Amino acid sequence: VTADGVLPCGRSTGELITLVADSARSAHAPSCPHCSVELARLDREWEAVRRTAASPVRTPPGLVSRVLASVPETPFG
């Protein structure tokens, strides 16, 4: 199956990626063996995206001060 290929049941991988990314459910997928396998695979792959979303990003020290210094006193300065 390619990145956006079609499963034997007719569902596209793209449809399933949307379900995984939105943590959504469909009436068809749970009972379909093709979708179940593909959903599990996509869910494992998408976990990296979830981890990245949850990973804090450190603001560089002094950035706020540098911004304040770089903004002109007046909007037209």
Next chain:
Amino acid sequence: VTIGAARREDTDAGLLGAAARGDRPAFDELVRRHTPRMYRVALRVVGDAVEAEDVVQDAWVAAWRGLDRFRGEAAASTWLYRVVTNAALAHVRRRRLTVPLDTVLDAAPADAGDGPERSAVRNETSQIVLRAVATLEPSQRAPLVLRELEGMSYEEVAAVLDIPVPALRSRLHRARVSLLSALRELR
């Protein structure tokens, strides 16, 4: 000190309205309040820590100069997300004309604070994901970062990007497919 304390209790909308009337201390409070979020978005869109700082500075200067265009029709946070997203995309588009992509990726997620080993794994994962994001077309990057990494709703992202929700869903669909392909190649 009294003025500063009062500022900290002001709402974003109140500060933005005051800043639009030329109140520089109000604007400065917005900078202090929102620079971490602006930096996070910039880093995730441009994929480079140093360039993300430049983007944030550009974004705040653009915000200060464009305050007269903020008329309160959008939430303050929507407007600020829009400003930094536009600055980041402009930066990416300029860079694509001059610098090969693989020379600029140097993202710097913070330690998660739950032990060096887990933190290292998490950072490695984040590095790979941000590298994958950086392979996407700019038109796909912004929706993906705002929706999947910032956790915004479809409606919020559509408002930031000023596009209809169906168009956003279409872009996101392509972005997600492309992202997973890129992740497979990078692993």
